[in-house]
Every structure is written in structure tokens, then in C-alpha cells.
Amino acid sequence: MTLSNALGSSCDEVRNSLAQPESKLGPSPVAVPFNTAVGAIHGDLPSLDAELGLWSTRLTRIAKQLVLNLDSELAALRGRWRPERIALILGTSTAGAETTEAAFQHFLATGKLPEGYDLWRQHTYGAVLHVMRSLTGAQGPGWVVSTACTSSAKPLATAQRLMGAGLIDAAIVGGIDTLCAMTLCGFNALGALSAKPCRPFSKARDGISIGEGGALLLLERDVEPIVWLDSVGESSDAYHISAPHPQGLGAQLAMQRALDRAGCSPADVDHINAHGTGTPHNDSAEANAIHELFGDEVPVVSTKGYTGHTLGAAGATEAVLASFALTDGWIPASPGATPVDERITINIATERRAGSFRRVLSNSFAFGGNNVSVLLRSV
């Protein structure tokens, strides 16, 4: 597995940043007419080779960075499985919107699209699939899930299903999102964006900080893993297109389904990486759902104060971050949470904690009332 976001561009860089807990959120590199803090990937991204030049966007260059990070693991994967038995299931909410935004601005200024802009190569889901197929060699089923903020959590469920059905042997799953003006302005219009770094579960929380990033996980049958994917629970709120069910009913269903599929009880879960966006309503609904199912013991962290809300990349990103508890034996502090809202009665970890973590749950919830909970287990 690998990831790239405001904390760093590899698992080791991200671990090191988490060990020195301070927000990496800062001013937006995307011009918007209001103040907000974002989580941007720092440093240069790799270029695509000439034959993929037409597909070059920030999204596909993040994809290449992730693939380079997994070079040896992907070579081993290709050595074990035929290319047509390796699926590529990714998630994004933005796809190439950042490139289309620039093209649209050029169109407004000049009346024509910029030279070289190509919707199919730079905007659509097929574009990132083409680049990823080319970079990884995966030739099996391939698609992009786009369910807003659960986009990159759902591919873990899909891969597990397809493997269970004998349709594939391995899958490259994950997701990528980039910063876009429309996303920032849209959340601002909803009144959901914070002007400062977000503070999930805090009494002082006042909204989201958006981030960009990506994460990939290699799922395989019959190998000695880094961590086990126990199960994934999926549900719908059936309530509202952009607001969570006030009691977190859909969220609770997703968590319960993850437990049921794994044959686990709430007591088997040692840590929860919450969706924890930092809006008053979202955090309150999620805390209700967690409390209802798990009580007030299990330590809960939102890592969005470090990375920002990476939207379509958040599910995979936070599954990787949650897995660090299983492999490294510690969880980071939930940044900005102090003072915790007294109406939130779950156990928010406000300090880094060491411990023995056997199972962890990672939550992702989205517009459309789409909910996913990923349950991971130590080896």
C-alpha cells in the first residue's frame, strides 16, 4: 500500500509526519475568493512518459507517483497473476475536473478550448484507467467508482466481491482527487468550509478543510499480507442528498454490516478512523452512530486535521492510515479536537496512543447518503 497527501508522498514520510503531530494544512494554491486552509501535496510530481503525454494531468501524475512507490510490489504481483486476472478498481470524485476548469476558463477568455485539451484523455474516468493500466500492467476488469467521499473505499468491497466470486485473483484499488475551484467554492456555498484548519470533534469545529491526495492498496488472494481486509460494510442513508441522517442511521448500518460480514462484535474493534470531517452536523451524527454501536471506550481519531478531506481519495487514504495502527502499534492524536465537544460522548484520542491493535475500522460517508466502513485486521 502507499499514499500521497499533505503529510508526505510515501508511507514512511506520512508515518514520520504523524509522529510529529502538527497540521500540514495551509493556504490554497487554487485561487478562490475566500480564506480557507487546504491539504496540498508538496513537491514535484513525476512526469508521464511521452506516449502518455496527452493524458498528463495533476491527477494522472499523482497516479504515477503512487505507482512508482509500489514498483517492487507491483512487479511481484505481476509475477504471481496473469494480467487479465488483475483488476483495477479506483475511486475519484473530481476525475480531471481541475484540467477542465482550466480549459473552461480559457474558453471564456478566448471563445475556444486550449490547444491539446481532450475530454476523453484528460477529464473522464477512462483517462486515469488508461494511464494506470499502462503503468501497472493490469488488464482485468477496470472501472472508477465515483460516489463522492466514499469513492475510494468502495473499491475495497468490489475487489473482495470479485475475488470471492472467482472473477479475479488480485486487484489494485484506491483513489485520487485533486484540489479544484468548484469543490472549494461548492463546499463554501454550502456553508461547510472552515476558514482555518479543520478541527473534527472539537467544540470549536466549524467546517471542512479540503485536501488532495491519493492512495493505492494491492489486494490479493493466497499471499502473506501486510494486513487482512476483513470486510466492508456498505449502506445508504435514504435521507438527504447532502446532509447526514441526524442520528447517523446509515453510518451505523455500514459499521454493523462490516462487523456482521466479518462475524465480529463491536468489542473486537480496537480503533476507529472516523470520517470526521469537522462540520457540526457530520461529526455529531457519526459520533451518535459510533456511540450507539461501540459505546465510549474504543479510541476514535479523525486524520482529516492532518491531510484535509481528500474527498474521493479519503476512503483509501484513511484505510491506509488506519492500517498503521495494526502494523506500528500506535494511533496519532486527532488534531484540533481539544476541547472535545461535550455533546460528543465517544472516546476521541486527543493524544498519540500506543497499544496493541488487532482490528480497526475506517469510516467514509458521502453525498447521496452513501456510507462505507472498512474493517482491517492485523496479521
Add this chain to the structure above:
Amino acid sequence: MTSSMEVGVAGVGLFMPDFPTVADWHARRRSNEPQLPTGSRLDRRARGRSSVLTKALAEAYFEAADAAGVELGEGSAVFGSALGEVGTMLGLLNQMWREREEPSPMAFALSVHNAASGVVSIATKNRGFTTSLGADHDTPAMALMEAIGLIAERGEPVVVVCGEEPTPTALVPDDEAWELAAMAVVLAPLRDDERGSDVRLRGPFKGAPTLAGPELPPMVARNPQVGLLDLICAIEAGKSGILALDRGRGAGWCMEVLFAHG
């Protein structure tokens, strides 16, 4: 080759401006004038604010689910589209940069690719599984693949709905343009006693097609989701064979259509 499994077909649905229902399509009974989808079974607020794509997907979903006798409050649905709510996105960009206004919060919330799956789950009070995916011209094949995985896992019917709104003219050349279309197929697990009857599907897999899609007007044939219409036509024709789901514009995914006497 990717392994494949057999499933049954329990119902179909569609919405096209000239053929608003499957019955209209089967009878090739063209509307007097092009119709717009009404989204009549969506929540009233959502109906007023949803895009033409969301409403067309909803029309196709409900027609297929009704035909299959699917319990709307339960079960799974897979929504597919190559470009999704791109018209809503362009409208927001226009609002932000041409009109210099704050974008509409509701339009922003409905600009997500899973807007249709969200509003349909709200309308049907379904707290089950729904997803929304895209893979350009392979979207129909991959939506069917996701549904078949769900059937293998859960043993329940899955509604597969794929659609595309009219071409975003600012972004696509005229000679590549298509018109609105949404199609739905309900896949269902085969029971042992059903293996010799009804229409069955096997796939998707990469193979050599033996069935051709019907001749269609260019504005329909160019729609990236036309593969699902081709599948509905193949089922209608009642002839066994292997059908390409991408009209040669994707990765070559096919579905075998099997009739007991075809």
C-alpha cells in the same frame, strides 16, 4: 480470460427522448415530439432540482425494477455513466466564472456522479447497496461486472442502470455528439430449476462477438452507454450469441446471451 458466471434477466427499462419506455422502443413507436424525463417517482424536491440525466436514469430504473418485481426498499443498484453530471458541473463553472456568482449549493450537491443513485435511494427509502461508476465506453460492461459480483456475494437481484446526458457541446465536437439515453437491466441469480429456461447472460469477458447491435441513428449509436441498449435489443431478438458491449470503442468486453431455444 476473466472467469464469468451466468445470471438471469428479470426486467429491462429505458428512457430516450423519442422512445420514453421499453414498450415504445420494442414497438419502435416514436414520440410525436422528443420527451424530457419527468422523474415522476422521485422525491418532490429532488425532482425539481435534479438534472435530466438523473431523471432519465430514474425513469429507466423504475421501469426495469417494476418489470422485475423488485422490492424497491431493498436490494442493490449499480449506476453507470461516463461523464455523469458534467452538465451540472459546467453550469456551476459558468455561474462562478461567467456570472461571477457563488455557485448554487444544491446544484453543487447534485453535481456528484452518484446524484442519481442518491436521489433514487431516497425516493425508494432503500438503505441497501448502491454505487455509481464510470469507465468511458466500457461503463455498461463494468456495471454488469459489478452487479454480477454482487449477485455472487448476496444472491439477490441487482438493478443496473447506465445513461448519458446529451453531449456537453462546449467539450465534444459535433461529429461525436450524442443524445440523452438511459437503459436499465435487472440481473438476477439463477436457481437450479431455472437453468434451462428464460434468457441467461454469461460474462462479461473479452471475446469475439457473434451478434451485432442493431442499426441505430448516429446520435443514439454514439452514446457511450449504447452497449446496454444493444443488450436489451439482443434479449428482445431472442437469439443466442456473443454481443460486444462497447461497439468497438472500449476494451472489447462482451456478454454471451443464452436462450434455451435460441
